[in-house]
Amino acid sequence: MTRQAAAFALGHCLLPLLLMIARAAIAQEPALPCARTDKECAYQKAISHKVRTLEFWRAVRAKPLVERIGAAPPELIEYLTLDVIKLGIPARPRAPALTPDFMADVRAALNGIPANIRNLLDRRLAGIWFIEDIGGSGFADIIRWGPAEGVGFIVLDPRQLQDRRANEWASWKENTPFRDDPRWRIEAVIAGPEGKGTGIGRGRDQENSRVNAIQYILLHELGHALATQGGIHSRWDRPNGQELKSGAYPFHDLSWTWDEKLGHVSLFDAAFPERRKVRYYFGANLEGRRMIDAYRWIESTNFPTLYAATNPGDDFAESFVTYVHTVLMKRPWEVRVTEEGEIRFKLKSCWDQPRCAQKRKLLEDILGTR
Numbered sequence: 001m002t003r004q005a006a007a008f009a010l011g012h013c014l015l016p017l018l019l020m021i022a023r024a025a026i027a028q029e030p031a032l033p034c035a036r037t038d039k040e041c042a043y044q045k046a047i048s049h050k051v052r053t054l055e056f057w058r059a060v061r062a063k064p065l066v067e068r069i070g071a072a073p074p075e076l077i078e079y080l081t082l083d084v085i086k087l088g089i090p091a092r093p094r095a096p097a098l099t100p101d102f103m104a105d106v107r108a109a110l111n112g113i114p115a116n117i118r119n120l121l122d123r124r125l126a127g128i129w130f131i132e133d134i135g136g137s138g139f140a141d142i143i144r145w146g147p148a149e150g151v152g153f154i155v156l157d158p159r160q161l162q163d164r165r166a167n168e169w170a171s172w173k174e175n176t177p178f179r180d181d182p183r184w185r186i187e188a189v190i191a192g193p194e195g196k197g198t199g200i201g202r203g204r205d206q207e208n209s210r211v212n213a214i215q216y217i218l219l220h221e222l223g224h225a226l227a228t229q230g231g232i233h234s235r236w237d238r239p240n241g242q243e244l245k246s247g248a249y250p251f252h253d254l255s256w257t258w259d260e261k262l263g264h265v266s267l268f269d270a271a272f273p274e275r276r277k278v279r280y281y282f283g284a285n286l287e288g289r290r291m292i293d294a295y296r297w298i299e300s301t302n303f304p305t306l307y308a309a310t311n312p313g314d315d316f317a318e319s320f321v322t323y324v325h326t327v328l329m330k331r332p333w334e335v336r337v338t339e340e341g342e343i344r345f346k347l348k349s350c351w352d353q354p355r356c357a358q359k360r361k362l363l364e365d366i367l368g369t370r
């Protein structure tokens, strides 16, 4: 969450700039309130942007959730553009090309989430909006924090979701913190082996499909939206050491502490100081052979995934998605570290293990599922 904390926008937990191809300048690009090199201007304009007001979303929020999904309004594209300028990400957010089959898969993914979880999120979500080239595959931001009024929005890049089935997407993602090494690979399994690529209907909900890739990505971002209720982790736009030492964030306190010099520090860093170098999507920082050390370490912590160990916000989002996926939806979940094709280590869902018991209790209180 370095980027989130430093920059205040949350999101960009995402995917990849697989192709950071600088886009050719497009003549009809809308005028921006800042130059593309002016980070300070972008920061200031983003802070006071209209998409961060409840008024902007009032009419949209009165609609059913299924009607709060689609191509982003121009104001939101401008906001994401200010965000990438602010962060120095070489992306050019723009209106998406959405196909009917893709949107059908998005709706299927959303409808496949348990009703009680969808109901919980209904009032906390100002919509799921699509924008191309956002510097990742997903983005979440808050409009307002608080138990009663907390609400946020999600932005997804349809190009990142177009062509990957669930297990391919999850495996690709889990390899991104490590440099390529022909001996070592990670295989992630979040769906069954069957499937023809789409569909989440009866008897097919376990399959390795695009729907299930979208659903897993969506659940992670929905975890961020849920956290707008507050009391889970500190606001990512205002990390505050004093506030974090107050005991007001019991979920955070199970895994994290605050260091005046280093910022967020995990309680388990002594056994794996390289945690601070784990970076998903943008730039592998660890040698391939360290995969096994990283995953053995995870099993000695209360982090459900390695991604959860990167910052408190993603700790909650990863806890939320893996809990909903494995406990409520009874889907497969396993990460395998392989050396020359042989499985050397398996990380399984932690939610029925003692190491995650305290986190599970808090999560179930938040979700009302205990």
Ligand SMILES: [Zn+2]
Pocket (backbone or CB within 6 Å): 011, 012, 013, 014, 220, 221, 224, 313, 314, 317
């Ligand atoms: Zn995230």
